[in-house]
Amino acid sequence: MSAPTPAEAVILVSCPDQSGIVARVANCLHETGGNILDAAQHTDFQSDTFLQRLHVSWPASEPDANDIDSALSVLGEQLHLDWRTRWVSQPKRVAIFVSREDHCLHDLLLLRRDGQLHCELALIVSNHPDLGEIANRFGIPFHHVPVPCSGDVDAEATQLALLQSNDIDLVVLARYMRVLSLDFINAYASRIINIHHSFLPAFAGAAPYRQAHEKGVKLIGATAHFATATLDDGPIIEQGVTRVSHRDSVQDMVRKGRDIERTVLARAVRWYLEDRIIEHNGRAIVFE
Amino acid sequence: MSAPTPAEAVILVSCPDQSGIVARVANCLHETGGNILDAAQHTDFQSDTFLQRLHVSWPASEPDANDIDSALSVLGEQLHLDWRTRWVSQPKRVAIFVSREDHCLHDLLLLRRDGQLHCELALIVSNHPDLGEIANRFGIPFHHVPVPCSGDVDAEATQLALLQSNDIDLVVLARYMRVLSLDFINAYASRIINIHHSFLPAFAGAAPYRQAHEKGVKLIGATAHFATATLDDGPIIEQGVTRVSHRDSVQDMVRKGRDIERTVLARAVRWYLEDRIIEHNGRAIVFE
Amino acid sequence: MSAPTPAEAVILVSCPDQSGIVARVANCLHETGGNILDAAQHTDFQSDTFLQRLHVSWPASEPDANDIDSALSVLGEQLHLDWRTRWVSQPKRVAIFVSREDHCLHDLLLLRRDGQLHCELALIVSNHPDLGEIANRFGIPFHHVPVPCSGDVDAEATQLALLQSNDIDLVVLARYMRVLSLDFINAYASRIINIHHSFLPAFAGAAPYRQAHEKGVKLIGATAHFATATLDDGPIIEQGVTRVSHRDSVQDMVRKGRDIERTVLARAVRWYLEDRIIEHNGRAIVFE
């Protein structure tokens, strides 16, 4: 009989900056039997806020989640601490939204199959039926929800119902070509990751590669960000670029951009699934 | 007695696109005794324009520049060809404008000393006296021209007189912290290269690193471009980026950005000096 | 009735360096009615060899391939010119060899489906049956040829028969985990592209990521090269790198490396298909 894997959790912490936090949090977890496998911290001096990510294991015996919660609660009151705990044994549940382009979807599916994305891939939602076959191949439920135009109320109601009934933690917009309504975004604030095919804040909005071509830039990029009320303006999670020249047509840029888009999106999604991202004051702090 | 170096020239050509140009230009030069050491071409399909850079030597005997001019003139009439010839033996004359920051200036001085920038460095102009000592060290005439505010008429008149009396072909704005007037820019259209410390078109204008920090971007950059009437909006010659994270303060970004600025500017200047850049329809075609 | 697409060809040329080649080749093609769409040249001074890639169209009328061949033959005798012509209407025929890992295969299949790789994908050969299903999905014939050990004579005979009966121009080793015999390599000299998962010449041979991990390198890479008699030592076509740190386990490096491997291999294959590569004196000249 093999020994059970020790319980592990990732804990994200934020509180007003003050002396001694690191020691007190470490102590609190130590007293529950926890061992800190990894820790990263950041102090935002503009808001005087302390932020920390802790990866903790309980090697000796299976901890009672309530006990740990209680211990952190006590500390939380003393330090005005916000925290959230995710047990590694409970992977997040993900929905992917797509339209017709499949390069980002393919990458996410392959990475998850290879054990690189620790999540439950609960469903794929699309405003076109085209990618249903790929979803089937990988055994992921596929829902074709036509969306006559961006923000269509009925379509979004259907989509939201799907997310709720599937208990979704993260929505990934993998080249989904509709703009979500403000209501939708608010319902999943900080839980929607979009990939935009430009090096934001340059070339927000439609046809960024065409804009980039006209401008004659020498590098094109892609940006993964949280979706917010303002189009293509949410907290930036990850960015990448690749070199172009006058020889590259708009079509060439689209092709070269695909490699960047899928790579950048995959990294952002992985970091979210591993609780490496803290959104703070409109910026995404990433503990890589 | 060593043999004289054969004459060499770089010829930049543009004309309406049509069949047979490459052969006819090659032939024309061949008939003057020229040998094409390198050739690069580009067809801009939006404007149906053919552009070419030719590096030619006359190995057998010193050519008469007038003969070559005449030969190209005949072809020019037939093909509606614009061209310009620069003899490698006649390097361009360069003026560098600076303020107080010296990282870009230092790089240009060192590169030229090491034979990497083929030019006559005729003078350095600054609105502050600080960098005069560096200029002296490298034996370059230094002119301190105070500029009370951007576009000051008297100061610019002094600067323009310096450029004209020194027969300047290229003005390099190496972190020069004044905006030039439209008149100045028009007087040296397509002959002023500026380095902007952001990945344009993002963060044009003042304090780009501060803007980048607020935005939480994950890559910062620098852009070398021709100066035009619109601030930070001229044809882009070269760009580079480097990675940043939430750990980087604005000051850290300034530091990391310096490496990119100087490298990007030096590349752009080198390409200009080697006649590798053709400005066409608001874009810089670079035959690297 | 739409006009037929004009005939296009890519012509690769090499000959002893001498004055006037560019003009004479251009002229020769011009006289056949050819228009040079793009040209790139390189002179290797160690061997005094001139190399050129020409992309030519015949806009006026469909050329007779024999006429063009004759014209080039005459020039060829005069200049001791080697050349090969590929008509764009006749894409190369490709075989992909794989084992169990599918990330490179997937990318090649998707790129070709999206029109990014101009070729006939004639067959996929594997020493394992696992990837047959993917091949089927994309409608590519799949051949499972067990290879008990590297260089197995019977297995290679079967593979070679498949290549010959399918008239294969290029063999792509897309993470194929067997070493080919010298006889096999000689039969397809300069027509086998391999992807090695290291930044060659560092870490040739087995388990390069393990070697890289032990060495503590800060960048890992991948190299696409022509297969030659010496393992992992053929002319390098393309390379790429990505950053790693002490936090990355060997397994993390394997994951990060996959992105580089597939990207680098895809670029090398595309360049080959577009006749952008000339092998010369043990090096791959790539006219990107």
Add this chain to the structure above:
Amino acid sequence: MSAPTPAEAVILVSCPDQSGIVARVANCLHETGGNILDAAQHTDFQSDTFLQRLHVSWPASEPDANDIDSALSVLGEQLHLDWRTRWVSQPKRVAIFVSREDHCLHDLLLLRRDGQLHCELALIVSNHPDLGEIANRFGIPFHHVPVPCSGDVDAEATQLALLQSNDIDLVVLARYMRVLSLDFINAYASRIINIHHSFLPAFAGAAPYRQAHEKGVKLIGATAHFATATLDDGPIIEQGVTRVSHRDSVQDMVRKGRDIERTVLARAVRWYLEDRIIEHNGRAIVFE
């Protein structure tokens, strides 16, 4: 009257891995009045070793260094902990060794002048007199110590005497073209940083750019590493690469490589000065 800057120290810790270390170290420092400004940790599973870098301030009152030492000693005995403390108010003392090339030296001098390298630059030692003038300009003592051949006993004795009398903490080999003897290296083990102009472990030894050119690589690089008994084989601290092609001569590679060399070396030196590097089992762990 402005308040005095609070005392700050960087503490590097290593010990056999065991549960509870993070909490106990944090607690120990907390009890001395210390506040952990930043902490980074790594567990090397091959040797079961825990490594940590702590940046600590004592905001309330100036600590007694002996008290902190005593506190860590007690913990050290309990946990078999090795540690070293460096007070930020006591910057390291650096010697730079050069020969004739000045691009790396220039960068280090400029960075230090701009406050980017927190150190005392005590002296520059060279086997050639050429760079004395630069040293003078920046006000750094310059010692010309001729070294007839690598490992010359008398020359090294002179150099070592200079290092000892100047109380040197770090020796930077900034393109110093002599190989140090084993005795020299042992005397400053883990305190000599060299920049090698290749992407190690490829192209160790002499003329790496010539080797790279012959090999036809598509990327060239530079490697900063600790000097050890085996030439160009010490723990790698930092690496960088840049793209090259068949167009680049060896001389072009030398030029392109310079930018990488100086950037990579400057990063490695900065990390050392900020105590971000722990050497462990032949690898350099860098807490960037």
